[in-house]
Amino acid sequence: MNLIRYKKAEKAQMAVMTEDLAIYDLSFSDFQEIDARASAREMSIHSFIKEQIQDQLPINKKISDLELLIPIETEEVWAAGVTYQKSRMARNYESSHQELNNETCYDKVYHAERPEIFLKSTRKRTLGPNQQLYLRNDSNWQVPEPELGLVINHQAKIVGYIIGNDLSCRDIEGENPLYLPQAKVWKGSCSIGPSIRLVETVENPYDLTITCRIYRKNELVFNQSSSTSQLKRKFDELVSYLVKNNELFDGVVLLSGTAIVPPDDFTLQDDDHIEIEIPEIGTLTNAVKMMVEQAAHC
Structure with missing residues (x-):
């Protein structure tokens, strides 16, 4: 499972790419927020994301179609x-x-x-x-x-x-x-x-x-x-x-x-x-x- 960040409607969009290369948008714009939300619930990021996308459909795009951004804006x-x-x-x-x-x-x-x-x-x-x-x-x-x-x-x-x-x-x-x-x-x-x-x-x-x-x-x-x-x-x-x-x-x-x-x-x-x-x-x-x-x- 890979986290990516791409440009969507001129904004940063976090997404996850699963092993079958399907891409699911997440309701977050940066990695640190995902980590904070997972930590607050005492969950691993992996488990937290699986829960987030369990009832979701993937986007109709491949990773090559996306304008990738730096995946984490680290200090x-x-x-x-x-x-x-x-x-x-x-x-x-x-x-x-x-x-x-x-x-x-x-x-x-x-x-x-x-x-x-x-x-x-x-x-x-x-x-x-x-x-x-x-x-x-x-x-x-x-x-x-x-x-x-x-x-x-x-x-x-x-x-x-x-x-x-x-x-x-x-x-x-x-x-x-x-x-x-x-x-x-x-x-x-x-x-x-x-x-x-x-x-x-x-x-x-x-x-x-x-x-x-x-x-x-x-x-x-x-x-x-x-x-x-x-x-x-x-x-x-x-x-x-x-x-x-x-x-x-x-x-x-x-x-x-x-x-x-x-x-x-x-x-x-x-x-x-x-x-x-x-x-x-x-x-x-x-x-x-x-x-x-x-x-x-x-």
Whole structure:
């Protein structure tokens, strides 16, 4: 069961898509209201929605007919780093000149008790399916980072899964790990979508296939898959560190890391199209455009 959000009569409409691809409109415009209503009745979101649509007919449209919106307008998107061996190796390559006694900071965080967790995006910076992302104009080595995202409610409970695209500047971070915020956070550097897969309907979240495809002038230039089975840390562990001494907004998203890294000689270019697919959730598609320098507002 997947929750989607689409434009209907110029307004946001929440809906649910069942396993047979039937779509049922819900009497809500955002995910947080659904979660709040389900919590008030001490029900899971899955049970609550099943009750909502039990006497309802599906709409006469397919998902391809709808103008999908970002499925959750989250106040914050957080991200975990170096949670896969592939990510550890890539981050070490970026910062090979920073090695100390043959062990980098990325080796240390990969093995450490405390995971790396950082703020990736805010509500106004986070985009949805089919929206245009941006490339930094002061970086020469930029890549997507396809990730499984965890949708977390105010009770620190994982209630759903979503796809995330964590655009990253490998050269900026490789120059100095303290540049991580600039390598990760800028206008249009994060997208999530296209749906939220409810946690109760996923048999094993550590057995999901993630595929990333990049098209340049309609030609496929990158195609790689990985599995969440390669993840070093458990989702509950990541969430437990996110909430420590922290204020948790309802419907926050935590990206769980990536095991897909394009070749070291690859960088995104103007008008590239990125597709990130997790079959249980759908395909998140975004084009990228180089940022045009703007005057600062004081």
